[in-house]
Amino acid sequence: MFIVLVSLEAKPGGEIQLGQMLKSQAAKSLEEEPGCRQFxxxxxxxxxxxxxxxxxxxxxxAFSDHLEMNHTMAxxxxxxxxxxxxxxxxxFSV
Known part of the structure; x- marks a missing residue:
């Protein structure tokens, strides 16, 4: 398995919108990408x-494919x- 950890900090006032966008991206990745096992x-x-x-x-x-998906680029x-x-x-998992 290939694991990606991303830490993000929202600009002041942007945390609610960013949180919603992150949850939407996670759902799309899980639904549309067979190689995405967890998000x-x-x-x-x-x-x-x-x-x-x-x-x-x-x-x-599978992660490289994820980066090339239209929903990820957008x-x-x-x-x-x-x-x-x-x-x-x-x-990488061991």
Whole structure:
């Protein structure tokens, strides 16, 4: 399995919209991509502007395919103005 961890920080006032967009993206990825096994959107109890995405793909190729999906490309463009910080890590299960 190929795991992607993404931490995001919403710009002030953008946390509700960003949260909704993240949940929508997760649902579309799970519904439309056979290689997407899990896509969780998490936030912190006391830091609602911070989000953590936990994504599991059956392979690194499935993640590459995810990045080329129309819904993902549109999502990445739409959320850009709402995000002030992003960090992404790629891991493999053992």
């Amino acid at each position: 969780d959107v998490l936030t912190y109890k006391d830091k609602s502007e911070h989000f953590l995405l936990y994504e599991v793909y059956e392979s690194e190729q 999502f990445l463009n739409e959320v850009k103005p709402l995000v002030c910080q992003k960090n992404e890590q790629h891991l």
